[in-house]
Amino acid sequence: MTYTLAEEDYLKTIYKIAERQGVPVSTSAIADLMQTRPASVTDMLKKLAEKDLIDYKRYHGVSLTKAGARWATQLIRKHRLWECFLVDKLGYNWDEVHEIAEQLEHIQSDTLIDRLDDYLKNPKFDPHGDPIPDASGAYRMRYQILLSDLEIGQQAILVGVREHTSTFLQYLDQNNLALGVNLEILEVLPYDGSLRLRLAEENPLLISGQVARQLYVRQITSAV
Amino acid sequence: MTYTLAEEDYLKTIYKIAERQGVPVSTSAIADLMQTRPASVTDMLKKLAEKDLIDYKRYHGVSLTKAGARWATQLIRKHRLWECFLVDKLGYNWDEVHEIAEQLEHIQSDTLIDRLDDYLKNPKFDPHGDPIPDASGAYRMRYQILLSDLEIGQQAILVGVREHTSTFLQYLDQNNLALGVNLEILEVLPYDGSLRLRLAEENPLLISGQVARQLYVRQITSAV
DNA sequence: TTCGTACTTTAGCCTCGTCTAAATTTAGAC
DNA sequence: GTCTAAATTTAGACGAGGCTAAAGTACGAA
Incomplete structure (x- = not known):
């Protein structure tokens, strides 16, 4: 299974909002964070629901399904590992890596991210202290x-x-x-x-x- | 200046055909290599000509302008440096890296590729023996x-x-x-x-x- | 010089992801 | 229990990038 760039961005955004504010996640919260319009969000929510990545009831917000959460977690894993690479190997400062990792996280490959993980010696936290999920999606909560x-x-x-x-x-x-x-x-x-x-x-x-x-x-x- | 993924793919394809068969590059040659239809190619050629990346005369094929060639060369630089990374650092075999580099070459950043170049110790050839253009676009021809x-x-x-x-x-x-x-x-x-x-x-x-x-x-x- | 064929372009349509404007629903205030 | 304001969805459109079918162009052969 593979998803479009836009679909992946929505999944990650929903995941992040749910993590902070809990579920259900509102259409406008997504629109705010993604710099887009609520109407556009509604359109995409229908597509994601169609693909069983989210549970969606009109007018009542969304939450990720198990499949959606799994995919979102893998995106976060990719994002954070790439950030490690940029800082640890290429010498970037922690304030410079977000935009680039935002692009790198969409690279599709069955093996790339696990090889990168090994190459970086399986770090548990990224340069901002955020925990990095392992290949199965599990991660240690940070002391919050x-x-x-x-x-x-x-x-x-x-x-x-x-x-x-x-x-x-x-x-x-x-x-x-x-x-x-x-x-x-x-x-x-x-x-x-x-x-x-x-x-x-x-x-x-x-x-x-x-x-x-x-x-x-x-x-x-x-x-x- | 920044171009879409599709535009970049066309530029690179035109560059590659011109390098092997010379100019002008025909619509159908592009369509063949990109697994797409001649009609689609014609549409895109108009856009690229509009942006002064190619010289295009209806029914007579295209050639890259200076700006188009510069951009294509940078894409090739990115592609080949990423291939080096995948083989030298992540341990991939030379037959596994093309697809992944094909995606990585589109990452947009003013600094990323030069940092990667330094990190890899400025290689002059990629894992297939193809020469890697430097930041200015210059490269040593291989002994052909x-x-x-x-x-x-x-x-x-x-x-x-x-x-x-x-x-x-x-x-x-x-x-x-x-x-x-x-x-x-x-x-x-x-x-x-x-x-x-x-x-x-x-x-x-x-x-x-x-x-x-x-x-x-x-x-x-x-x-x- | 005129054909015939192969190549190219045009016309019209499709999907994706976005937008604006209008309509609808929810939920809180009274 | 209504009413109203805010949030959400629907309707209709658009640009990017692709497709098919039909029309137009180039050019070698006769």
């Missing part, structure tokens, strides 16, 4: 705590980013906020939820609550 | 002698293949005819132009004239 949920005095390691825009990633670069850094909450400003952080060996850094809500961390269990 | 043009007693090194089908390449593999092998013409059968070859350390090998006309060799100048 937002930096904004920590309290004063707590220590944590930055393990992922929610937002993938290059402006956001460049902002992180400029403030030495790379995956793996150790940080501690020094202060939470009551007015707007801004955080003052201690980063190893550096002056304290002030980030907005908006930024803190885009950062996934793994809390360091000081003593148990 | 066909094995079928040699005479008895002459020695040569296999440097390239004309035919890229997997059945042909697998046939070569089975007979230890890999790029770089040293061979000598032992006999030319007058009846059908078959050749008897000596390959290093092996029993003599008989190949048809048909096969010999698909193999490029560099003659070894025994003494000058």
Whole structure:
């Protein structure tokens, strides 16, 4: 079985929305994320339902079928592995790879992605800290705590980013906020939820609550 | 500037035909190679002419403009570099890479292919012995002698293949005819132009004239 | 110089994926 | 329980890229 580029893009979008907002996924949510019109989305939903990739009831949104979810997961696997390749092998920065991986994920081959996976030594996370599904579609959930949920005095390691825009990633670069850094909450400003952080060996850094809500961390269990 | 997938495929096809049979390139030659209908070709030729990628006069075939040739050359560069990647890094055999490279060559990025080129250490020839254009489109012509043009007693090194089908390449593999092998013409059968070859350390090998006309060799100048 | 045939183009239609405008449904407010 | 605003779907159209059938052109043979 093989699907068109447009069909694959819809599947991935539905998957991503369902992951964040749950099901059912609305027509307009899809249209927003894909920069297209609701009417166009409706047309495509009929086709995807026809192919049993989604469950669709008029006026009531959609959810992926098992087959649809499986395909979407493979697309995500491909996307994330290609991102690893671009960063680890070709030396790209993490803010430059999304567009290219967006194209590479549509390459059709029964063997390519598994060979790439082996070549990269089977990474479990991509350059943004997102987990990479294995060939069967399974993946380890990342430890999902937002930096904004920590309290004063707590220590944590930055393990992922929610937002993938290059402006956001460049902002992180400029403030030495790379995956793996150790940080501690020094202060939470009551007015707007801004955080003052201690980063190893550096002056304290002030980030907005908006930024803190885009950062996934793994809390360091000081003593148990 | 950016072109559609179909436009790129036509450009590459026209380039390939022009390279072998010269200009002008006929509508039906394009249709044959692309597995499509002459009427469809005519439609696309009008579009390509409109965009100044080809010179087109009704009923008289086409040739690439400077811009068209430049673009086609870049596609060939991308195709051949990706083939190198697939063989050298992912361990594919030379008979498996064409289809995948055919897709990869359409990836759009200003920087990707040059980074890939550097990563591969700027190879000058692809796995089939075809020359790889550099970023400016320039490339060294391969030494273009066909094995079928040699005479008895002459020695040569296999440097390239004309035919890229997997059945042909697998046939070569089975007979230890890999790029770089040293061979000598032992006999030319007058009846059908078959050749008897000596390959290093092996029993003599008989190949048809048909096969010999698909193999490029560099003659070894025994003494000058 | 005129045919006949092979090649090419035109005309008209199709599917895919998109759009706008209009109609319909849902669901919350009262 | 209506009513209305927002969301969704339908209807009809379009451009890209392909097809078939029919018409037009080129060119070698007589």
